[in-house]
Amino acid sequence: MQKNPQKDQTLGWEALDRISLGIARGLEYLHRGCNTRILHFDIKPHNILLDENFSPKISDFGLAKICDRKESIVSMLDARGTAGYIAPEVFCRNFGGVSHKSDVYSYGMVLSDMVGGRRNINAEAENTSEIYFPHWIYKRLELDEELGLQSIMNEEDKVRARKMIIVSLWCIQTDPSNRPAIRQVIEMLEGSVDSLEMPPKPYLSSPPKVSA
Template identity: 50%
Template sequence: MEPSLKRKLRSGSGPFVAVKMTHTPKASGQEFVSEVSIIGRIHHVNVVRLIGFCVEGSKHSLVFEFMLNGSLDKYIFPQERTVSLSYKHMFDGMARGIDYLHRGCNMQILHFDIKPHNILLDEYFNPNISDFGLAKLYPTDDSIVGLTAAGGTMGHMAPELFYKNIGEVSYKTDVYSYGILLMEMAGRRKNMSPFAHHLSQIYFPTWVYNQLNEGNDIEMEDASKEDRRFVKKMIVASWCIQMNTVDRPAMNKVVEMLEGDIELLHNPPRPFIAPREINAGDAIETIRIFSDI
């Protein structure tokens, strides 16, 4: 898939648009067809809007509303950050967008690729969920879905996509990816890092859980007092990444937890893939399996 291009419509009037182009043989255009059919159903303030599409032979184009500030990863992973994002603003917006996908349409939409690169920011830094190439449609009364193959990005994919014996694939799969995304935003780092100062910090969700469980604050750079208070709700992220899908909350419950009183939140069980004693060899193997870095 080629990067999106900033363009004006032929009329020359109206705002800029983003054109996403791909050159795909007709027999292999399922991702394009899926994205058009799914995103065309969506009308939500926190989901990027599809304006149109074009097919000419092997050339396929999707036309979206243009997101002035690009993708979220540019603001949480780089060495030098020039913009400070509001945690509450970002967390709540993404949660409401995913909840809409799961419950707001006549069909349940599972994204399967929630990650910083797929969260686009408009001129006011409002988050918009994008890239529905891996998304699937299911009846709203189906809590469990059938998949012939796993899809997504390593490091953000839920464990049930790898290990069928620990739970069924469902809307809770997106909940897991959202929890990882929250942790990456709070820590301004990827969820796994072989360059952490301490081996106990290599798998970030485990470190976050230990900090919260011990009553310690999660250190953040350049964060306001309100952001520091709100980031304590990383406890919500720890609930989202539970190994057992039954233990993860639905997205509407996640929204309630984020908007509710922090004092009423209870600590979750230890998140999955939490090595009791991690050594260098284990860290390398864990990174090889679960990280995209």
């Protein structure tokens, strides 16, 4: 996530909440606000620009694909995206069809990065500093444990963090049909955390090494 170096600072949970909602609204515009649907296919922190007010802008449309808004499944000849953020169906059709839900998966991984404060890496790692974050945080939610995240200062921070985690886990469901559309993501982020159901445990594994 790129930002002005003069404004470089640790972002609080209120700012992260606002940024996550801003990115989701940007994706909704691409998916629903244009005459034709634009699928980005490379949603990752490096392609989210923050202005001086930390308002996010989605950038780099080099891998984007334009399709009819009525199309639910997109035809693709080759995989596109960045390792760690690419949806499973993009590199293997056995997981389902490629669609706007593929961007939702990438958004979920970005949201997970924001919550964890680090890049999601090896799911098989034994070293705790390399544990795949979604796997680690899902278990904490499942056991109703403290989230163990840095910079949580009060109950409001805890609520924001919990909401972002649950939304991110819904977004990275392996089966695209289990993921919410980006419009539903916005509703979840704007709603109460108490109204959110715990998502099924996603198929958690190390992301494949796919080059753009």
